[in-house]
Amino acid sequence: MGKNIDKDRQNKTVLFDALKNHLSNRVVRFDVPGHKGGRGNKEFRDFIGLDAMQMDVNSMKPLDNLCHPTSVIKEAQDIAAEAFGAKEAYFMVSGTTGAVQAMIMATCKAGDKIIIPRNVHRSAINAMVICGAIPVYINPGLNKKLGISLGMSINDVKKAIHENPDAKAILVNNPTYYGICSDLKSIVKLAHENNMLVLVDEAHGAHFSFDDNLPISGMAAGADMAAISMHKTGGSLTQSSILLSGERINADYVRQIINLTQTTSSSYLLMTSLDVARKNLAINGKELFEKTVKFAEYARNEINKLGGYYAYGKELIDGDSVYDFDTTKLSVYTKDIGLAGIEVYDILRDDYEIQIEFGDLGNILAIISAGDRGLEIERLISSLAEIKRLYSKDSTGMFDHEYINPDVVLPPQKAFYSEKEMVPIKESAGKISGEFVMAYPPGIPILAPGERITEEIINYIEYAKEKGCLLTGTEDMHVEKINVVLE
Known part of the structure; x- marks a missing residue:
C-alpha cells in the first residue's frame, strides 16, 4: 500500500456518500437516463433491484463530472491515489483496456517507439493502431513444458534499449495472466537511466499494493503509470478500473487523452463501486x-x-x-x-x-x-x-507450445489501415496480416496487424479452433478468412 496512508481518510467513500445523499433528497428526474430510476423499465428493475436502478444517474453539480472532476470524484480519485502509492489516480469506466490505451497514447505519438513484450493484451496493440506508435517487441521467455510465455529478461530489455535509444517508453505485464512477474524495479532503473518511461499493465495485480508478501506493485517499483483492473481482483464491478500515474507524468494531459475515447456518460454504479472497493482494500x-x-x-x-x-x-x-x-x-x-x-x-x-x-x-x-x-x-x-x-488419455501428438515469435513487417497502424484483401486463413501463409487473430480470454494476439503469417501460425489457429477456443479479431466472424495487406 502507498506510504503514509491515512486510515481515517481511507475509511471515507466521498463519491458513494454523495450519491446516497443525492438519492435521499428524492430529486425529481428530468434528465437522462430515461428509465427514471427504474420506473421506465420495470422488468429489469425487478431483476436487479430498485437501488441499483436509482443509482444509475447522470453527471450533475452535486456528483461532479468524470471528464473534468473538481469535487467528489476528484477527492475520491485522490484518496485512491494515496491507497496505491501514486501521485494521481483516474477512475476508468472503459475497463483496463481504456487505461492501457491511455498510458500508451499519453506517452507516445505517431512514429514514437515503445518497447513492449509481444504477449501483451490486444488493448496495447490497439493503442498503437490508433496513435501510430511503433512497437519494439521483446519476445518473452517461454516455458516449453507448460507452453506459457514468461516475463521480460533484463538482458533482453538492455538489448532493446541499446538498439532503440530513442524509444519513449517500456511497457511491462505485471503479472501475466498466469501469475508470472518480471524484475520490475530493475526495468524501471534501466528505463529511467535512459530517459524512458515505464508503463505497467497491472490488470491482474490490483492486489499487489495491499500485501507485502505478494510481488511488488508498479507504483512501489517506481513505474510512471500503471493500469489496474479493480474489477478483476479488487472487488469493483466489471468494466471499472483505475489508471495510476507518478511524478514524471502530466496528469492534466493524461486526462485529456482519456477524454478522447472514454464516454462522457460515465456510470455512477461503476465509479461508486471503485470508491467502495478501494476502501475495502485499504482497510481490509x-x-x-x-x-x-x-x-x-x-x-x-x-x-x-x-x-x-x-x-x-x-x-x-x-x-x-x-x-x-x-x-x-x-x-x-x-x-x-x-x-x-x-x-x-x-x-x-x-x-x-x-x-x-x-x-x-x-x-x-x-x-x-x-x-x-x-x-x-x-x-x-x-x-x-x-x-x-x-x-484422461494419451497426450502424444498434442500441440507442444503456446508462443510463436512474430515476424513484424509493418507497424500496426500502417497494416490495419492499408489496402487489404480477404483470403482463406489456410491459404494465407507468407502474407502480412491486416488484422488480429486471438483467443479470448486471455486476449493476447496470435497474430497482430503487420505480422507475417506462417504455416506454424496457421496450424496453431486451426488446432485452437479444433479444441474449441473462442477466436476473435477478424472481420470474418467465422474466423475462416483473414484480411491481408495488398503488397
Whole structure:
C-alpha cells in the first residue's frame, strides 16, 4: 500500500456518500437516463433491484463530472491515489483496456517507439493502431513444458534499449495472466537511466499494493503509470478500473487523452463501486489477500496430489524472466492427462457447473479470491479428479507450445489501415496480416496487424479452433478468412 496512508481518510467513500445523499433528497428526474430510476423499465428493475436502478444517474453539480472532476470524484480519485502509492489516480469506466490505451497514447505519438513484450493484451496493440506508435517487441521467455510465455529478461530489455535509444517508453505485464512477474524495479532503473518511461499493465495485480508478501506493485517499483483492473481482483464491478500515474507524468494531459475515447456518460454504479472497493482494500486488503493465498495454496497442493495435473507456483522463479510469482493465481497445466486446457474448461462448465477464468491449449486458470468458500474450492478439486478419471488419455501428438515469435513487417497502424484483401486463413501463409487473430480470454494476439503469417501460425489457429477456443479479431466472424495487406 502507498506510504503514509491515512486510515481515517481511507475509511471515507466521498463519491458513494454523495450519491446516497443525492438519492435521499428524492430529486425529481428530468434528465437522462430515461428509465427514471427504474420506473421506465420495470422488468429489469425487478431483476436487479430498485437501488441499483436509482443509482444509475447522470453527471450533475452535486456528483461532479468524470471528464473534468473538481469535487467528489476528484477527492475520491485522490484518496485512491494515496491507497496505491501514486501521485494521481483516474477512475476508468472503459475497463483496463481504456487505461492501457491511455498510458500508451499519453506517452507516445505517431512514429514514437515503445518497447513492449509481444504477449501483451490486444488493448496495447490497439493503442498503437490508433496513435501510430511503433512497437519494439521483446519476445518473452517461454516455458516449453507448460507452453506459457514468461516475463521480460533484463538482458533482453538492455538489448532493446541499446538498439532503440530513442524509444519513449517500456511497457511491462505485471503479472501475466498466469501469475508470472518480471524484475520490475530493475526495468524501471534501466528505463529511467535512459530517459524512458515505464508503463505497467497491472490488470491482474490490483492486489499487489495491499500485501507485502505478494510481488511488488508498479507504483512501489517506481513505474510512471500503471493500469489496474479493480474489477478483476479488487472487488469493483466489471468494466471499472483505475489508471495510476507518478511524478514524471502530466496528469492534466493524461486526462485529456482519456477524454478522447472514454464516454462522457460515465456510470455512477461503476465509479461508486471503485470508491467502495478501494476502501475495502485499504482497510481490509492484507487480511483478504492472506485468505486468498491460503485458498490458492491449498488448492495447488491438493491438485498436485491428484497426479497428471501440475498446479505451478513459486518453484518457477528463476530470478530473471520469472522474477516472482503471484501466489493468488491458480494456474494448472493439463496436457499430461491428454486434455487441452480449453477442453477441461468446457467440461468443468458443461458437466460440473464450474466456471473458471479460461483454458488455453495447455493450461487452465481459476481466479481465487477471499469471496470464495472452502466448499467451492473442494468442489473444484474433486471435479478435476473426476475429469482425470473419466476423460484422461494419451497426450502424444498434442500441440507442444503456446508462443510463436512474430515476424513484424509493418507497424500496426500502417497494416490495419492499408489496402487489404480477404483470403482463406489456410491459404494465407507468407502474407502480412491486416488484422488480429486471438483467443479470448486471455486476449493476447496470435497474430497482430503487420505480422507475417506462417504455416506454424496457421496450424496453431486451426488446432485452437479444433479444441474449441473462442477466436476473435477478424472481420470474418467465422474466423475462416483473414484480411491481408495488398503488397
